[in-house]
Amino acid sequence: MSTHELTTAIYQRLNKVKVLVITVAVIAAIAMILYAKQKPVTYTSRATVFPLTSGNDNNGSSSTLSALLGSETPKSFTEDASINIIELAQSRTTREEVAAIRDSSMGNKTIAELLINDINNHRGMFEEKIKMPPNQYALITWAGEMLRDGLTANVNKNNMLVLSYTGRSPQLVRTITYGFINKISMFYIQLKQEKARRDFEFATSKVDSLRAVMNSKDNQLIEIDKKTLFTNTNKLEFRVPTENLIADKQMIRQQYAQAVANQQNAAYKLQKATPLIKVLDRPEPPYDVENKSAVLYGVIGLLAGLILTSLFFVSGIILKFMKSEFNKAIFGSGASKNAANTTGKTASAL
Secondary structure (H helix, E strand, C coil), X not given: CCHHHHHHHHHHHHHHCHHHHHHHHHHHHHHHHHHHHCCCCEEEEEEEEEECCCHHHCCCCCCHHHHHHCCCCCCECCCCCCCEHHHHHHCHXXXXXXXXXXXXXXXXXXXXXXXXXXXXXXXXXXXXXXCCCCCHHHHHHHHHHHHHHHEEXXXXXXXXXXXXXXXXXXXXXXXXXXHHHHHHHHHHHHHHHHHHHHHHHHHHHHHHHHHHHHHHHHHHHHHHHHHCCCCCCCCHHHHHHHHHHHHHHHHHHHHHHHHHHHHHHHHHHHHHCCCCEEEEECCCCCCEEECCCHHHHHHHHHHHHHHHHHHHHHHHHHHHHHHHHHHHHHHXXXXXXXXXXXXXXXXXXX
């Protein structure tokens, strides 16, 4: 069987089943068009954040994000509190706090309510309309799960935190991304403030306690002075207690001075706990838009249907031709004559 005969056989075979091939190809094209139609247009924002630190807070070998995330572990906030910043961004607590944010520019509705409205207004062809949950807790919980599907957080090669969110509305995408940045920043600030506040309260209680002890020693010295008004104070029974009280008071005074210094240091740290995260790349338009073209998917489905269906109907002829050529290559043209005749008869019958 020659190549010309093979081509003729394939043509004759396809000519007989052309209606079926075209029908399958059209069905495939329609299926791909419906698939493209059920996928809504999505917008993806991208925000890059880094810490605001002074030069003394950062040595030459540490990266910018390490000042915020910790000097040893590049994904933890500080040495005081080791918090994985990516897990913080993707945590349920952060997501639900973002879902509970109210947007004054959109009727003072929560992001959870806006998310339901956004999905219902931009749902695909076969998507069902989402019903409003029965209570606020269920609404926030549902929105937190939806935010998890759209959020991506990672640390890039420059050791900066990159937040991306994908949604169906550019306005809501912007609001949600800023919400995540704000919650991450506030969590870190509150964490620093809580530690500083506890240090300040402890130092204050220590100062008050030492002051009370010093007053108690003063009162004891006054009482001893009253008792020794007309006595010889050089006697050991009067001099030793007085010296011990003075020594104790001196030691307590040193502790008191150190406690006051610690109190002032804690107060300074409490006042210094200011926002440390700065947005480098703001989540503003233009966004990355993903829109599945129905025309493109329809053409792909049509071509794929034509090719696959055609191959299905002519695969038998091609396999017999390949078998004939294989026998000819091994046994010679004479030995494969019968096989070639059989293939030709089969092609003619088809």
